[in-house]
Amino acid sequence: MTVVEAVNLSKRYGRTWALRGVNLVIEEGMVVGLLGPNGSGKSTFLRLLAGLSHPSGGEVKVLGERPGLATKKQVAFVPEIDHLYRWMRVRDTLDFQAGFYADFDPARGEELLTFMNLDPGARVYNLSKGQRARLKLMLALARQARLVLLDEPFSGIDPPSRERILQGILMAYRQDRTVIISTHLVGEVEKLFDQVVFLSQGEVFLAGEAESLRAERGKSIDEIFREEYR
Amino acid sequence: MPHFDESRPIYLQIVDWICRRVARGELAPGARLPSLRDLAQELAVNPNTVQHAYQELERQGIAFTKRGQGTFISESPDPVGSLRQRLAEQAAEAYLKEIANLGLSFREGLDLLAEKIKERGVSN
Numbered sequence: 494m495t496v497v498e499a500v501n502l503s504k505r506y507g508r509t510w511a512l513r514g515v516n517l518v519i520e521e522g523m524v525v526g527l528l529g530p531n532g533s534g535k536s537t538f539l540r541l542l543a544g545l546s547h548p549s550g551g552e553v554k555v556l557g558e559r560p561g562l563a564t565k566k567q568v569a570f571v572p573e574i575d576h577l578y579r580w581m582r583v584r585d586t587l588d589f590q591a592g593f594y595a596d597f598d599p600a601r602g603e604e605l606l607t608f609m610n611l612d613p614g615a616r617v618y619n620l621s622k623g624q625r626a627r628l629k630l631m632l633a634l635a636r637q638a639r640l641v642l643l644d645e646p647f648s649g650i651d652p653p654s655r656e657r658i659l660q661g662i663l664m665a666y667r668q669d670r671t672v673i674i675s676t677h678l679v680g681e682v683e684k685l686f687d688q689v690v691f692l693s694q695g696e697v698f699l700a701g702e703a704e705s706l707r708a709e710r711g712k713s714i715d716e717i718f719r720e721e722y723r
Numbered sequence: 724m725p726h727f728d729e730s731r732p733i734y735l736q737i738v739d740w741i742c743r744r745v746a747r748g749e750l751a752p753g754a755r756l757p758s759l760r761d762l763a764q765e766l767a768v769n770p771n772t773v774q775h776a777y778q779e780l781e782r783q784g785i786a787f788t789k790r791g792q793g794t795f796i797s798e799s800p801d802p803v804g805s806l807r808q809r810l811a812e813q814a815a816e817a818y819l820k821e822i823a824n825l826g827l828s829f830r831e832g833l834d835l836l837a838e839k840i841k842e843r844g845v846s847n
Contacts, residue, residue, distance in 0.1 A: 524769050663764050684768040704732040713729035
């Protein structure tokens, strides 16, 4: 089934077009890499899918509907910024998330907490950047959400945390779950992707199956990325 | 664990890796392959990639899937023998290609090989 369908999707902030005429279809169960440098429209696209902002033109459908209250229950969005209350203990953030989202699975939460090597008693403000990134991700993955949107989950994160995050994403993989990951770091994580979408200045200029692109060009996604954005 | 060259499709490299393990006897005929999820995590690749690799192994008759039970290495026709043969042929091709790249004749390549074998004192 189609999970995301964007038709001529555009978003303007003031006089700047953050997204221009994006056409994209994403099927269920795919892990999609949304690739591009800063300012290419990756976050804007994810925010539109999450229902946090609205299109200036064109249309986007998530699970067959326009993003809104109904889709938000099935979509987990992890922003790049820190959105957690700093005074909370790790354990509290799980309860908080469970209170917000009916699909939060506490057993899964415990499992992921252990896997992410996080101390339930620690205060959020005492966590390192990598630990906070792991916590944010874990809170989203413990939901039963059909669509998971991760905005730059690897950015500014030390390699061990990055590895954990990658493994966490794989651990939470389900056939009925679609994951879209925006990143400007491609090399270490490209094995995660079924599909890649290259954005530049708000436009999609290359999209396809990662394995097909490798076979056609005899290059890694990282190499293609570096060439395209040179 | 294999080291992937990301400029080639990952699933084909998983296929090669499993074939090599079968040829070396590390995976016996009838052996059960790890679940998609387990192997995906071990190799840090997408589970769909592992599935693609398993499908390719099935297509080549090297593995088969029992519904609900997993994917297994075939017991017949002798996958070990045929894979050994296939991998040996690939190695031979690679050697000949390298010899040609170096501007040597195949005759010279063959002589060099014979010499190396003699050095090792192997008679058969």
